Structure formats: structure tokens, C-alpha cells
Amino acid sequence: MRVAVIVLLSLLNCTLSHQGIKGDFAELRQNNSTDSIPQSAKKLINSYKDLVIGFSNNNIILKDGSKLLWDDGIKNKSSKLQLEKPDLKDMFDQKYPVGQLKSSPTLNFDPGRIRNEPFFLKMYGANEKEVRKNLTEITWCPKLVGQKIMVTRINSIDKKLTEISKELDEHPELKRYLTNIGGTFTWRNISGTNRHSMHSFGMTIDINTAYSDYWQWACKCTNENAVIPYKNRIPQTIVDIFEKHGFIWGGKWYHYDTMHFEYRPELID
Numbered sequence: 087m088r089v090a091v092i093v094l095l096s097l098l099n100c101t102l103s104h105q106g107i108k109g110d111f112a113e114l115r116q117n118n119s120t121d122s123i124p125q126s127a128k129k130l131i132n133s134y135k136d137l138v139i140g141f142s143n144n145n146i147i148l149k150d151g152s153k154l155l156w157d158d159g160i161k162n163k164s165s166k167l168q169l170e171k172p173d174l175k176d177m178f179d180q181k182y183p184v185g186q187l188k189s190s191p192t193l194n195f196d197p198g199r200i201r202n203e204p205f206f207l208k209m210y211g212a213n214e215k216e217v218r219k220n221l222t223e224i225t226w227c228p229k230l231v232g233q234k235i236m237v238t239r240i241n242s243i244d245k246k247l248t249e250i251s252k253e254l255d256e257h258p259e260l261k262r263y264l265t266n267i268g269g270t271f272t273w274r275n276i277s278g279t280n281r282h283s284m285h286s287f288g289m290t291i292d293i294n295t296a297y298s299d300y301w302q303w304a305c306k307c308t309n310e311n312a313v314i315p316y317k318n319r320i321p322q323t324i325v326d327i328f329e330k331h332g333f334i335w336g337g338k339w340y341h342y343d344t345m346h347f348e349y350r351p352e353l354i355d
């Protein structure tokens with residue numbers, strides 16, 4: 087019995103000192119290298135170099151010296167809470183699938199729909215006036231459409247959309263989806279919510295609504311818990327061109343919005 091106790095105590099001692107060593111290493115990494123930065127925080131840093139300059143003590147560090155909390159420590163958030171009060175880490179919980187969808191999105195699978203608002207307000211402007219200062223006009227698909235649209239210059243989104251529109255211009259068979267652009271910039275909330283629409287920032291474009299499908303139109307409701315059969319009429323070529331330039335597509339969400347493309351390069355590998 088006595089031998090057993092001694093063995094148990096020495097095992098415990100060994101475990102504790104091992105944990106101590108591991109703890110020390112973790113702290114060293116935190117202070118001296120980039121190894122302890124979460125992979126997804128690295129994606130934010132790499133995708134938004136003009137805004138995000140680093141990561142320290144569970145915060146991302148912005149260029150103006152301010153910080154935004156990375157992980158609020160709340161575990162097992164419901165999809166409602168993730169939509170309403172996400173931290174930065176939550177934005178990466180669902181992996182956005184690049185390329186052709188293999189099957190319709192499963193219940194509440196909405197990669198990219200979880201957005202930490204303070205981050206986007208910092209990046210594109212804290213209010214309508216601030217956002218408007220960064221807007222510029224571009225000509226959408228000069229050959230096929232020629233519509234003037236207002237988009238932000240932040241993250242060179244004006245240049246990226248000009249490039250996307252040039253590529254789409256080479257596809258006359260897609261003209262009907264690209265005419266009569268549904269909208270780019272409008273300072274507003276998402277319908278039925280108190281959350282900002284990404285259209286408030288000028289980094290989002292809705293293509294022709296006449297060939298688009300939206301979950302709220304299908305269920306004639308704004309109830310997130312509604313059971314909604316998937317629907318899409320947007321050709322994959324359009325999706326591929328947008329994704330190549332860092333835009334995600336709302337057609338990959340359970341709460342689908344197939345006209346909607348939004349600049350979220352941190353979600354595209």
C-alpha cells in the first residue's frame with residue numbers, strides 16, 4: 087500500500103513538472119515568436135495588412151494602436167448568439183467551401199455570415215459619413231452592361247471589382263445575371279435584424295435580383311429557424327470569378343442569398 091502511494095506521488099510530481107515545462111514554453115512562444123498566433127488570426131493579418139498589424143494576448147492589434155478581442159471565451163454559442171454577438175474567432179468556425187458546391191448547405195451552415203461588426207466598422211468606416219469618404223464610382227462590365235456603381239477604395243476593392251467585371255465582360259452568355267445590379271452601397275441593417283448589412287461598407291455587391299434567390303423570399307419570413315429548401319439559379323462561372331478575387335458567395339449558405347458577393351479574403355484558402 088505504502089509503495090503504491092509513493093509511486094502515485096512520484097507520478098503526480100512528474101506530471102506537474104512536465105506541465106510546468108510546457109507552460110514555460112507556451113509563454114516563450116507567446117512573447118518571442120509568431121508560433122502561438124492562432125492560424126485563423128494569421129489569416130486576418132495576412133488578408134488585411136492595411137488594418138491589422140499583429141496579435142498579442144488574445145487581441146488583434148490594429149494599425150491605429152487599438153485592439154479587438156480575439157476569443158471571448160464563451161463556449162458552445164448557439165447559432166443565434168454567433169450571429170448576434172460573435173467574437174473574431176467565431177468568424178472562422180465554419181469553413182467556407184471554395185469552388186462548386188457538392189451538396190446543398192446543411193442546417194445553419196452559413197460560412198461568412200458570422201461577422202464581428204466592430205472589425206468591419208474599424209476597417210470601412212464607423213458611420214455612413216466615414217464609409218462614404220472611401221467610396222468611388224466604377225463602371226460595371228463596360229462591354230455588356232456599363233452600369234455605374236459606388237464601391238469602397240479600402241482594400242483596393244474598387245480595383246478588384248473592376249477586374250472581376252472585366253472578366254465577366256468576356257461572357258456574353260452571362261449578361262442577364264449581370265445587368266441591373268441589385269445594389270452595392272446602402273447604409274442599412276439586414277432586414278429583420280439590428281445588425282449592419284455588409285452593404286453598409288461598400289465591399290459587397292448584389293447582382294441581378296431577377297435571377298436570384300433569397301431565403302427570406304422563399305419562406306416569406308425573417309425567422310432564422312424556418313426550414314428552407316435550397317434554391318439557386320446563378321451559374322458557377324460567376325461564383326468562380328468572384329472567389330478568385332477574394333469574394334465569398336451567399337449562395338453557399340443555408341440561409342442563402344444567391345445575388346450576394348462580399349469581400350472576405352480571410353475565408354478563402
Ligand SMILES: [Zn+2]
Pocket residue numbers: 285290291292343345346347
Ligand atoms: Zn447582398
